[in-house]
Amino acid sequence: MNRRALPWILASLLLMLALVVLGMRVGSYDTDYALIGDALTHYNPQNPTHLVLVELRLPRIVLALLAGGGLAFSGYLMQAMVNNPLADPYLLGTASGASLGAIFCFSFLPSLTWGGFYLPPLFALAGALATTLVVVAVGTRRGQIIPAQLLLAGVAVGSLTTAVGGVFTFLSATQEKLRSVTFWAAGSFERAGWEVLPYPAVALAAALGLFVFLQKDLTILMLGEERAQGLGVDVARTRWLLLVTASVLTGCVVALCGPVGFVGLVVPHLTRWLLGVTGRANPLFCALLGGNFLLACDLLARLLYPPAGLPVGLVTALFGVPFFVYLLRNKGS
């Protein structure tokens, strides 16, 4: 870890701590710091405030951190894979595929629960992975990923799945179903629970672990395919690793939270602005920054429109875009 990264990482960790504490204070139940400490150290499930703090607020906070980290890091990987700063985690149609799966559930299934399983996240994950496979099939030739073709395939298949989703919505529309689809499409952490957290946590930890070691290959790949090959990087293998990792990570997050936008686009840029393009700590810092950004947005969403909160995807765009524009104007791309 270089000297430039360390202060930023420490600052991010401090900010995360502050946001977590603040996040534990916001909600319908009145709490204070002593009560939060008591709930965390002497948890009593019979105490309603303890239950709310530990079973509702804390998993929501952790999910926001994991989702933000996962989406930001996926965006970082995708931008490296196609060597294009416009890439984001939804490049391969993950968001539209996941939305299609969820819309199918809301529109046509008589019950959203089957055999004890809540179906929308499962259908969303299936939709995300199926769409990704189609995009990859169109965007590759003889086992080689062609970045430009992959980008176009992502846009085209994404448009198709969005259109099919629109038809599903149109055919089955009731006011509640429409609101459900809209709410899901804008992203939310309201359904967070401890039981679902291992999936994004394991996916993010594995991805970070893998690419902390492969950071050198990632950096070289960003210099261009020919130079990477000249420097001995197995471009095809690295691209496949990037693609599979980013797809699984994004799929896990989108299935649980909906397609929260903008995080995966802006945070990798911010990471490179702050730490430079070649920093070894970039993956870790990108995930930390993404987690903080999404947690802050969720906090803001809950404060602005209690009790349900604005959909977090709207807040990420409302506050992220002006900041992104400011950075573009003042620091360049």
Next chain:
Amino acid sequence: MLHLSSRRLLKLLPLLWLPLACQPDKPKATEATEPAAATQPQTQQLRDDLGRQLTVPARPRRVLALAPSMTEMLYAVADTATIIARTQVCDYPAAVLRKHVVNSYPLDMEKLVALHPDVVFTVEGITSLDDAARLEKFGVPVYYQRFQSLDDVFRGMRDLGRILHRQSQARHLTDSLQAELAAITKVTPANQSRPRVLAITWQDPIYVYGQNTLFTDKIKVAGGQNAVTEKFAQPYPALTREYILKLNPDVLIGGSFGKLDSTFFKNYPELKRINAYQTRRVYGISGDLMERPGPRVVESVRELQKLVSNK
């Protein structure tokens, strides 16, 4: 020998409006004293519940409603021969199924205009103001009603009677319904502690009947109280699990205990702590009765009363 208690007689009261509603719209004896037809105005100026001004024929002969509740009202108040169509969701009374269907979502503007209605009735929130403005450009006036209390529903029926020159039918109907409602109110002891009732309309996200909906008034008459006391901008606000835990409702409406146990409470196990789940006071309700502020509104109140009083 047939014995009918006063309560049973009251239950039969709403049936009295049926023969009246089915009568043709023939001139009444009292109308003989009215001025000659040539001097009668051809149109009437109206102001609907949203404050919009509109001009409709003095005696509308071709009417329809874009909301199932208002179609039910029309069948109870209007000359049924003047009802020219229904929407795809209007299914009560059964006779309505014989009428033309005009799609209300998305609004089949072309078909509606082609039917040349004298006036179209609708409910706030069902038809967009933009659609209404377009219809009015084609010469089809749209009359909005808004229902936030039982009195609004009764007033709405009387307004329909006035607009359609069916005042006596509307008055008979509202009188009988109000008498029934008074009987229900009598049964509910005033000093009884009122259970807090939460009615959900959708599970993900959790949407509920808010304070500014007709449900608040209905559940009050039925002997309970809406668990949602805070007024939100939306009539059907989305609530968090934390908020519902804090409300801790005594009764939950939205599906039978078995159904919600395997869906709602399976997805939100934290909510099993609320009183309603602990005491198994979780009930399903007839969707049409709950959602339609029409002539069956008293039936809906009676259904709620049964749930609230745990009978």
